[in-house]
Amino acid sequence: MIVGEVINSRYDIKMLIGDGGMANVYLAYDRILRKNVAIKMLRYELSKDATFIKRFNREAHQVTNLEHPNIVTSYAIGEYKQQPFIVMEYIRGRTLKDYLREIGPLTEEEAVYVMIQICQGVDEAHHHGIIHRDLKSQNIMIDDELNVKIADFGIALSSHEADMTQTNTIMGSVHYLAPELARGSLATPASDIYSLGILLYEFLTGMVPFRGESAVSVALQHMEQSIPSVSETFDDLSANYDYIIARATAKKPADRYPDVLEMIEDLRVAHIEGSVLESDSSRHGNILDATMIIEPVRSARLKDDAIPYKTKKQFSFLSLVNGILYSALIGAIAFVFWMVVWQPGLFSTDHTRIPDVIGMTYDEARRTFDEAGLYDAQIQPIEIINRDVAEGIIFGSNPTAGTQVRIIDDRILRVYISARE
Numbered sequence: 038m039i040v041g042e043v044i045n046s047r048y049d050i051k052m053l054i055g056d057g058g059m060a061n062v063y064l065a066y067d068r069i070l071r072k073n074v075a076i077k078m079l080r081y082e083l084s085k086d087a088t089f090i091k092r093f094n095r096e097a098h099q100v101t102n103l104e105h106p107n108i109v110t111s112y113a114i115g116e117y118k119q120q121p122f123i124v125m126e127y128i129r130g131r132t133l134k135d136y137l138r139e140i141g142p143l144t145e146e147e148a149v150y151v152m153i154q155i156c157q158g159v160d161e162a163h164h165h166g167i168i169h170r171d172l173k174s175q176n177i178m179i180d181d182e183l184n185v186k187i188a189d190f191g192i193a194l195s196s197h198e199a200d201m202t203q204t205n206t207i208m209g210s211v212h213y214l215a216p217e218l219a220r221g222s223l224a225t226p227a228s229d230i231y232s233l234g235i236l237l238y239e240f241l242t243g244m245v246p247f248r249g250e251s252a253v254s255v256a257l258q259h260m261e262q263s264i265p266s267v268s269e270t271f272d273d274l275s276a277n278y279d280y281i282i283a284r285a286t287a288k289k290p291a292d293r294y295p296d297v298l299e300m301i302e303d304l305r306v307a308h309i310e311g312s313v314l315e316s317d318s319s320r321h322g323n324i325l326d327a328t329m330i331i332e333p334v335r336s337a338r339l340k341d342d343a344i345p346y347k348t349k350k351q352f353s354f355l356s357l358v359n360g361i362l363y364s365a366l367i368g369a370i371a372f373v374f375w376m377v378v379w380q381p382g383l384f385s386t387d388h389t390r391i392p393d394v395i396g397m398t399y400d401e402a403r404r405t406f407d408e409a410g411l412y413d414a415q416i417q418p419i420e421i422i423n424r425d426v427a428e429g430i431i432f433g434s435n436p437t438a439g440t441q442v443r444i445i446d447d448r449i450l451r452v453y454i455s456a457r458e
Contacts, residue, residue, distance in 0.1 A: 039063070039078075044117045046422055048076060048124070059083065064127065067112075069420050069456075074112065077189075078122040090121060097123050099167050100190045102436050104449075107158030109178065109188045113421065113453070128186055133174035133240075142243035145274065145308045151185055152237055152304055158187045159233065160297040163226045170224045172232035173213045174239060211252045211259075212245040216288050219256040227290035230297065234264070234285025241267050241278055260288070277307035280314040393438035394452060397431050402452055417451045426455035 039050050040063070048065040054075065055062030063076045083089055097114045100123070104110065110126040133151075137143075143151065155177060162169060169176075169190050176189045211219075215231035218224060238246050246265055247258035264286050268276045281303050287293045294300040306312050389410045394402035399418050406414055426432045433453035 039117070044076070044122075045115055048074070050076070065124075067124070070112070073127045075109075075125045075127045076122050077125060078117065078120050081120060084120045093121055097121065099165070102440065103162060103165060103167065103190060104436075105158050105161040107154045107186055108161065108190060109186045112419075125188070126186075128178040128180075128188075130178050130180040133177040133179050133185065136179050137174060137239065137243055143240045145241070145278075147183060148237065148240040148278075149304050149308050151179070151183055151240060152233070153301055154185045155187060155236065156233060156297045156301045156304070158185075159229055160301070162190055163229070163297060168224045168226060169229050169232075171210050171213075172229055172236065173210060174236065211255045212247065214256060214259055215290070216260040217290060219260055225290060226296070227293050230285050230293050230300065231290075233297070233300065234282045234293075237278065237285070238264060238267060238282050241274060242270060275307060277303075277312060277314045281307060391434065391436045391438050391440045391450070394431050394434055395438070398429055399431070399452065399454060402431055402434075406450060411450065415449045417449055418454050419451055420454050420456035422457065423453075423455040428455055428457050430455050 038053070040052055042050050044050060044065070047068050049068065051064045051066060051073075053061060054064045055077075060077045060079050063078065065074050065076045066072075067074045079090070079093055094114070097111070101111045101114065109128060111123055112126070113124045115122055115124070131139075155172075159169060159172070167190060169187070171189060172187070176187065178186045178188060213232040213235045215224075215228040218228055235245065247255050247262070249255040249258065264282050266276075266279050267282065268274045268279050281300065284303075285293055285300060294303075303314055307314060392405045392409045394405050397405065399416070403416055406416060423432055431452045431454055435451040435453075
């Protein structure tokens with residue numbers, strides 16, 4: 038227990054506010070930022086595992102680059118007595134699990150409002166290549182206005198081996214666990230989408246869909262059973278939510294929503310009076326379902342065989358030419374799509390890349406950011422004691438150098454400046 042201690046001559050540890058299978062979370066006062074922060078510190082017994090520490094630190098560096106109103110902000114990373122930790126935004130409020138225990142199920146409007154916020158945060162993480170791996174109501178903070186922030190991105194389940202040795206963590210997460218993860222497969226964005234479907238079920242009913250005496254029994258239900266219908270359990274709930282939950286929690290990852298944005302689209306439609314969400318073939322129409330006159334397969338084949346040889350050869354040549362042209366067209370469209378979507382900075386003047394300002398003074402960094410087009414960005418200097426770097430010199434930034442960003446007014450760019458006690 039480190040309550041009452043001062044970490045790295047900066048963080049005054051006030052009290053323990055969270056106790057999990059992977060880490061403990063403390064309320065601390067940051068002497069430099071002059072505000073309360075939350076410090077998530079890896080549990081002592083896990084800090085002896087070199088592999089886990091490496092993964093923890095890698096994920097920690099990734100999440101410090103995430104900036105989104107629905108994600109708990111990570112300020113810095115560090116180490117105390119060989120235990121790595123992350124310094125995070127301190128959120129006044131309670132977890133969604135506690136909120137549901139106290140208030141009960143959410144209304145349709147509340148569930149959609151909360152879910153869209155969570156989905157937007159998850160989409161931002163997926164856009165940066167980060168998978169949460171442990172989405173559950175215990176990892177989501179909510180205030181009285183139903184504003185939510187997701188915590189523990191990429192940390193709680195960053196090591197499969199560690200998960201399997203922490204029984205209480207398995208018990209806490211198995212209720213939201215995608216079938217492929219229960220089988221031991223690697224996490225993908227589709228795994229997060231499965232957890233989002235379970236969360237929607239929980240918001241609407243006040244409970245998780247599967248319960249059992251052990252983690253294994255619950256995991257088996259996720260692997261073998263369909264999620265119960267919310268509209269059959271509660272008559273006042275729209276069947277639209279059954280559709281969204283069923284699609285998000287399909288047993289095969291390929292059958293789930295292809296991305297979080299499509300799930301958001303259905304959530305926005307779901308609670309509109311009279312709206313009906315259906316399968317893609319029903320919603321957009323399937324030409325094979327339309328009424329048409331089709332010749333019997335046998336007669337059609339006979340007619341094709343009766344075509345003179347010369348005619349068939351000419352038809353094949355034209356088909357070849359058309360095939361080449363269509364292939365070229367599709368290739369061109371794919372290339373343009375790739376350039377516009379994945380390399381927007383090449384076609385748009387509203388993108389730039391964060392320049393490398395490590396080794397500069399604050400004034401030099403300000404000029405460098407201006408030269409990169411970030412004229413209106415707010416440069417937030419954060420002084421951190423660092424004996425390895427000369428005083429007043431920048432040794433880090435957030436976002437990191439090379440990160441592609443949009444040029445947005447009032448963007449906050451943090452630079453970490455070496456300081457002395």
